[in-house]
Amino acid sequence: MTNGLNFCNRNWMKEIKMSKISDKIKSLDHKGLMTHVVIGYPSMAETEETIYTMANAGVSLIELQIPFSDPIADGPTIMEACRVSLENGTTVKQCMELMARVSKKVDVPLLFMSYYNIVFNYGVQKFCEDAKKAGVSGLIIPDIPPEENKDGFYEACDKSDLDAILILAPVSTPERINIIKNNAKGFIYCTARMSTTGSKEDIPEDTKTFLTKLKKTIDLPLSIGFGISKPEHVAFIKDYADIIVIGSKVIDIMNENKKENRQDAIASFLKSILKEC
Amino acid sequence: MISANYLHPKKTRKMKMKNPVSPNFASDDGGHFGEFGGRFAPEMLMPALIELEEIYKECQQDEAFQKEFFDCLKTFSGRPTPLLYAENLSKHLGGAKIYLKQEGLGQTGSHKINNAIGQALLTKRMGKKRVIAETGAGQHGFATATVCAKFGLQCEIFMGAVDIKRQRPNVFWMEQLGAKVHPVEFGQKTLKDAVNAALKDWITNVETTHYLLGSALGPHPYPSMVRDFQSVIGIEIKQQVKEAENKLPDTIIACVGGGSNSMGAFNAFLHEDVQLIGIEAGGKGLESNQHAIRFKGGKVGVVEAYKSFFLQDEDGQLKETHSIAAGLDYPGVGPQLAHLQKEKRVSFEHTTDDEVVDALKTVMKYEGIIPALESSHAIAHTIKIAPTLPKDHVIVTNVSGRGDKDIFLIAQALKDDKWFEFLQSQLDERNKNE
Numbered sequence: 194m195t196n197g198l199n200f201c202n203r204n205w206m207k208e209i210k211m212s213k214i215s216d217k218i219k220s221l222d223h224k225g226l227m228t229h230v231v232i233g234y235p236s237m238a239e240t241e242e243t244i245y246t247m248a249n250a251g252v253s254l255i256e257l258q259i260p261f262s263d264p265i266a267d268g269p270t271i272m273e274a275c276r277v278s279l280e281n282g283t284t285v286k287q288c289m290e291l292m293a294r295v296s297k298k299v300d301v302p303l304l305f306m307s308y309y310n311i312v313f314n315y316g317v318q319k320f321c322e323d324a325k326k327a328g329v330s331g332l333i334i335p336d337i338p339p340e341e342n343k344d345g346f347y348e349a350c351d352k353s354d355l356d357a358i359l360i361l362a363p364v365s366t367p368e369r370i371n372i373i374k375n376n377a378k379g380f381i382y383c384t385a386r387m388s389t390t391g392s393k394e395d396i397p398e399d400t401k402t403f404l405t406k407l408k409k410t411i412d413l414p415l416s417i418g419f420g421i422s423k424p425e426h427v428a429f430i431k432d433y434a435d436i437i438v439i440g441s442k443v444i445d446i447m448n449e450n451k452k453e454n455r456q457d458a459i460a461s462f463l464k465s466i467l468k469e470c
Numbered sequence: 471m472i473s474a475n476y477l478h479p480k481k482t483r484k485m486k487m488k489n490p491v492s493p494n495f496a497s498d499d500g501g502h503f504g505e506f507g508g509r510f511a512p513e514m515l516m517p518a519l520i521e522l523e524e525i526y527k528e529c530q531q532d533e534a535f536q537k538e539f540f541d542c543l544k545t546f547s548g549r550p551t552p553l554l555y556a557e558n559l560s561k562h563l564g565g566a567k568i569y570l571k572q573e574g575l576g577q578t579g580s581h582k583i584n585n586a587i588g589q590a591l592l593t594k595r596m597g598k599k600r601v602i603a604e605t606g607a608g609q610h611g612f613a614t615a616t617v618c619a620k621f622g623l624q625c626e627i628f629m630g631a632v633d634i635k636r637q638r639p640n641v642f643w644m645e646q647l648g649a650k651v652h653p654v655e656f657g658q659k660t661l662k663d664a665v666n667a668a669l670k671d672w673i674t675n676v677e678t679t680h681y682l683l684g685s686a687l688g689p690h691p692y693p694s695m696v697r698d699f700q701s702v703i704g705i706e707i708k709q710q711v712k713e714a715e716n717k718l719p720d721t722i723i724a725c726v727g728g729g730s731n732s733m734g735a736f737n738a739f740l741h742e743d744v745q746l747i748g749i750e751a752g753g754k755g756l757e758s759n760q761h762a763i764r765f766k767g768g769k770v771g772v773v774e775a776y777k778s779f780f781l782q783d784e785d786g787q788l789k790e791t792h793s794i795a796a797g798l799d800y801p802g803v804g805p806q807l808a809h810l811q812k813e814k815r816v817s818f819e820h821t822t823d824d825e826v827v828d829a830l831k832t833v834m835k836y837e838g839i840i841p842a843l844e845s846s847h848a849i850a851h852t853i854k855i856a857p858t859l860p861k862d863h864v865i866v867t868n869v870s871g872r873g874d875k876d877i878f879l880i881a882q883a884l885k886d887d888k889w890f891e892f893l894q895s896q897l898d899e900r901n902k903n904e
């Protein structure tokens with residue numbers, strides 16, 4: 194009989210929890226900026242172009258989201274982008290191919306973001322191996338907590354030298370913080386609020402307390418995301434985190450602009466954000 | 471009388487199977503039923519799920535909770551529900567002796583009330599004031615709205631826009647009972663999307679809100695907890711068949727959406743020598759790609775925070791489903807049923823929309839009862855197999871709900887002109903008065 198929890202058995206030393214990603218963040222003389230695209234939205238070609246725009250603007254990390262039909266942690270903006278991408282016929286194979294293409298051209302660590310069903314269906318081991326071959330540095334899969342490691346997801350990430358990025362939320366209890374801390378690699382993704390993804394008007398004041406509390410016990414870099422959409426937000430929170438995450442806002446900008454203006458609009462938005470970083 | 475503490479885990483596990491190697495059909499502490507189940511939830515929901523699990527464990531040991539639950543089942547919902555010997559139908563089919571467990575006779579017209587009462591009591595205990603729920607056929611939403619009215623809880627229901635159209639009578643009652651019904655406009659706009667919408671709301675409001683999930687699916691502890699609240703169905707069946715036949719039933723048949731009425735009916739018999747059959751929505755047939763036949767048509771995946779069988783494509787994107795019954799039109803299936811299928815303890819069949827409408831007509835004609843379209847799936851299979859079985863073979867078919875809610879759908883399926891004339895006259899009258 195098991196106790197039902199299938200923790201990974203990795204026994205990390207502190208040193209190996211650091212990685213290419215955390216080294217890069219620690220070496221910056223400003224706060225890191227992680228941006229995000231939904232692969233295949235609005236088209237595969239524009240996704241690729243957007244990644245180059247982001248890299249040229251000077252972002253530190255880019256999340257490439259493989260669209261899933263039922264993205265439970267995402268709000269309306271990213272859900273709709275996933276739906277359109279899938280309707281365009283985006284497949285996981287195409288996402289791997291795009292990753293392989295762009296990772297050769299940009300010098301920014303790239304991550305895949307998706308949901309566990311995508312990884313599980315592809316084959317956990319094979320997904321990690323192929324992602325590594327395509328040039329991925331880390332995975333953000335919000336629905337595979339460390340307790341659910343029966344399929345060996347975390348070991349597969351280790352074996353392929355991918356950082357499995359874990360998430361902490363304002364409601365995380367001290368027990369959960371410990372579990373996440375002991376299994377995290379690269380950085381820890383902290384959410385600024387209790388919500389799904391999506392641009393918001395402001396950042397709750399408690400976010401500072403939340404991050405301050407985590408900083409006391411966690412050595413890995415902390416990223417802060419969910420709702421960040423303005424330079425003022427960055428100015429408000431940057432002293433408390435190492436990486437600022439901008440997700441839905443870039444999609445909003447895509448939606449607000451005609452195709453021919455999109456890349457310029459994204460570039461100038463990122464410039465305004467990076468100025469605060 | 472039903473013993474008041476059947477929720478206690480130890481009381482339900484007595485092995486009496488002929489098979490010498492009796493597998494353990496319950497979950498481990500992490501909510502895994504063999505390879506299925508678990509808690510594949512985003513971090514934001516983990517603390518709430520752990521809290522719920524702990525409170526539920528406490529309640530299993532708490533006699534006061536058990537008593538309140540049972541009093542409510544009895545006086546509010548009207549348990550025990552009767553077991554009807556369907557004598558005319560049995561004679562007409564000329565084979566097995568058919569009994570119908572009439573869950574539709576309880577408050578709000580389906581088994582969903584059992585679980586709604588249990589979880590409403592838990593919500594009170596947790597001190598939460600707001601309840602959200604998903605609903606497909608509207609029966610779970612209706613049951614939730616009812617218990618929220620009774621226990622003074624704020625109630626918000628997520629329901630696919632397509633299902634709102636299909637099951638208007640239930641939407642009407644939910645709103646009259648004070649619930650806010652949110653139409654879900656994304657995805658296929660049916661049950662799965664309603665679960666997604668409820669999960670998203672829960673992520674945002676988890677500190678004040680309980681998610682009163684309506685079927686034996688989702689992350690641990692829901693599959694076990696919902697099963698336990700529903701297992702009163704099987705416990706009653708056991709006693710009622712014993713009184714009528716002085717033996718165990720030979721076969722139990724139940725329809726399977728997520729698995730709450732079926733697990734409720736099966737749970738007391740998992741370790742007995744009783745054949746258990748789950749009936750999935752055959753829609754327009756397995757070949758049509760318009761169905762919810764998860765076991766034959768799907769494969770293992772991890773969606774909506776649990777591992778089970780899902781209808782999905784090669785990449786793991788969920789496929790569209792179809793059933794005449796809004797409550798069965800769901801691409802996943804509860805994890806314990808997936809385990810029981812793998813262990814060959816429960817077998818699965820499906821019946822098509824057309825067979826279901828025929829079965830409904832047959833049971834109305836011979837027994838004078840009107841089952842829900844969901845439950846009519848189980849009846850359709852009963853009608854198929856009963857003639858092939860001996861006269862002393864006892865089948866219990868779970869009639870999970872009554873059909874009042876389906877009046878619009880059935881009128882349409884039966885092409886009842888008088889009904890549409892009536893609807894037109896209602897509209898005309900309203901227009902005249904305005």
Ligand SMILES: Cc1ncc(COP(=O)(O)O)c(C=O)c1O
Pocket residue numbers: 580581582606607608609610684685686725726727728729730731732796797798842844845870871872
């Ligand atoms: C009457 C009735 N039966 C069955 C179901 C299917 O759900 P489950 O498989 O959880 O019993 C529903 C769901 O809405 C229902 O309303």
